Amino acid sequence: MLKVGLTGSIGSGKTLVSKIFEALGINVFYADSSAKALYENNEVRKEIINIFGTSILTENNKIDKKAFAEIIFNDKSALKKINSIIHPLVMGDFVKWLMNHKNDPYILHEAAILFETDLSKEFDFVVAVSAPENLRIERIMKRDSVNRETVIARIRNQWSDEEKTKLADFVILNDENELLIPQVLKINEKLLNR
Amino acid sequence: MKFNFLTFVRRNRKAKDKISKREVYVFLSCLGISIIIWGLIKFDKLYYGSIEFPIVYTNIPDNKLLINYPDSVLTLNLQSQGFDFFSDKYLSGDQAIYINIGDLKFEKVNGVYKSFLLTSQISSNISRQLSLSNKLISISPDTLSFVFESMKIKSVAVILPDLDLDYEKQYQQYGSITFKPDSVRVYGPASVIEKIDFVSTDKIELKKLKNNQELSMKIISPINNNKLRFSENEIQISIPVSKYTEGSIELPIITIDSLSEFKIKTYPDKVLVTYLVALNDFKRVNVDMFQLGVYYKSDELSANKTLKVEILHQPPFVEIVKIDPERVEYIIGKRHIIN
Missing domain, CATH: 2.170.120 (RNA Polymerase Alpha Subunit; Chain A, domain 2)
Structure with a gap:
């Protein structure tokens, strides 16, 4: 079974591409969803409070996701710290998930950051989803109801599209001109024939 | 005593001036009396002449409309003594003749109603109206013609x-x-x-x-x-005018298919709808009021790689200004394979 990483900058359309792969029968592990679920884990919660203090909690003693996102998207060192806690746990979940899909010809692991954390080495291939920066900014502004400056700050905390596409084995361009499905079909065919 | 020629001439001229003025007064007085006597003689004679009077038609039937242009002036031919003639002609002012046409008898010809009035039949009435002290010899024209059309009421749309x-x-x-x-x-x-x-x-x-x-x-x-x-x-x-604001809402795309054994999935499966709505109605908008979808038929699928997102239902008080994206990609597969 091939392990294929699927990555892309914020707003590039990774999830949409993943959904198309799923429609073709490919199972996808969503690292971001797994990470979000981990924030509800008591051990993880304790570690986060240790680093960021109780100001990160809501009145119900839950992690304030909005405030938390604000911190990690604007502070590279904070992001690095949280990644060091979360990513090993996410990879642990991924390994467990893989056990249920060991007979698949290939699986996808969707994550916003693969190259940045060196996780790309864990995969046989990496597919990068790329989109023009302006388009990504517009998408995030609409999706998350945030202003342009906030989106740009988040983008600056990640690797650029150029860096990611340079290192990726396959690139899917999601610029609203190129059709996505033919690009996905082409990659799917190549991966199935490996 | 010394004779002064200049003084002599001056005295003679003044005496002549006095004589001359007196003669003019006498002459003018005689002329005036002559004119008066001449006038009295003239006014005492019989005269023949005509006087024009404007006509005002009265009692036009309510259900009829005068569509021709009957004479608007009657010419009365009169015989009278000079003074009477003079007063009728020049002292009567703008006096009009009122003619009652409410009692006319009509004849229907080609959809219109025609009638006429002999002016000789109303001569005594005219004399009475004008208090003519003259003898009315004749009236011109001798006949007044009228063409009427029936009036109609109709209700029409605005x-x-x-x-x-x-x-x-x-x-x-x-x-x-x-x-x-x-x-x-x-x-x-x-x-x-x-x-x-x-x-x-x-x-x-x-x-x-x-x-x-x-x-x-x-x-x-x-x-x-x-x-x-x-x-x-x-x-x-x-x-009605109101201030409008822009709102946006994310909506799922539903598929309306004619292919029972196949299912279609669109990518993306949601679109962002931007709409204009009056401020008063802004809070009324909710997701359930909209329905967006794609239609697909087997013959269209091969021709189009994307499907247009159609508005199937929207609240009447919003105006959709943008659907993003307008077209979506799709995958078609057997129902048991595609979830």
Whole structure:
């Protein structure tokens, strides 16, 4: 079974591409969803409070996701710290998930950051989803109801599209001109024939 | 005593002037008396002459309309003594002759009603009206002709006029433009009435609107005829105007298919709909009021790699300005494979 990483900058359309792969029968592990679920884990919660203090909690003693996102998207060192806690746990979940899909010809692991954390080495291939920066900014502004400056700050905390596409084995361009499905079909065919 | 020639001449000239003035007075007095005597002699003679009087027609039948142009002036030929003639001709002012046409008998010819009146039959009436002290010899013309058309009442629709409305930024029409009455009764010649199906007003041009507009517009007929009368003279038009704001909502795309064994999935499966809505209605908008979908048929699928997202249902009080994306990609597969 091939392990294929699927990555892309914020707003590039990774999830949409993943959904198309799923429609073709490919199972996808969503690292971001797994990470979000981990924030509800008591051990993880304790570690986060240790680093960021109780100001990160809501009145119900839950992690304030909005405030938390604000911190990690604007502070590279904070992001690095949280990644060091979360990513090993996410990879642990991924390994467990893989056990249920060991007979698949290939699986996808969707994550916003693969190259940045060196996780790309864990995969046989990496597919990068790329989109023009302006388009990504517009998408995030609409999706998350945030202003342009906030989106740009988040983008600056990640690797650029150029860096990611340079290192990726396959690139899917999601610029609203190129059709996505033919690009996905082409990659799917190549991966199935490996 | 010394003779002074100059003094002698001056004295003689003054004496002559006094004589000359006296003679002029006598002459003028005689002339005046002569004229008066001449005038009295002249006024005492019999004269023949004509005097013109304007006509005013009265008691025009309510259900009929005069469509020809009968004579508007009667010429009376008179015989009288000079003084009477003079007073009738020059001292009667703008006195008019009133002619009652309410009792005329009509004959229907080719859809119109014709009648006539012999002026000799109304000569005594005219003499009475004018208090003529003269002898009325004859009247010209001898016959007054009348052509009437029957009047008709019809109810016709009122339609909105052409509108050229321009709004301030962020302002738009809010709901329907209403007007009242929606119909009026038109009264006029039958031949004209039959051609009228509706009435309206002049074109309305309003710029930079930002408030509700209540207008009173004069009714105009599509046929120009000064005999037409309307039951209402004006139409009240209400143009509701409200401030609008932009909202956006993410909506799932539903698929309307004709292929029972296949299922289609669109990518993305949601679209962002941007709409304009009046501030008053902003809080009323919710997801359940919209429905967007894609239609697909087997023959279209091979031709199109994307499907257009159609608005299947939307609240009447919003205007959808953008669907993002407008077209979506799709995968078609057997129902048991595609979830």
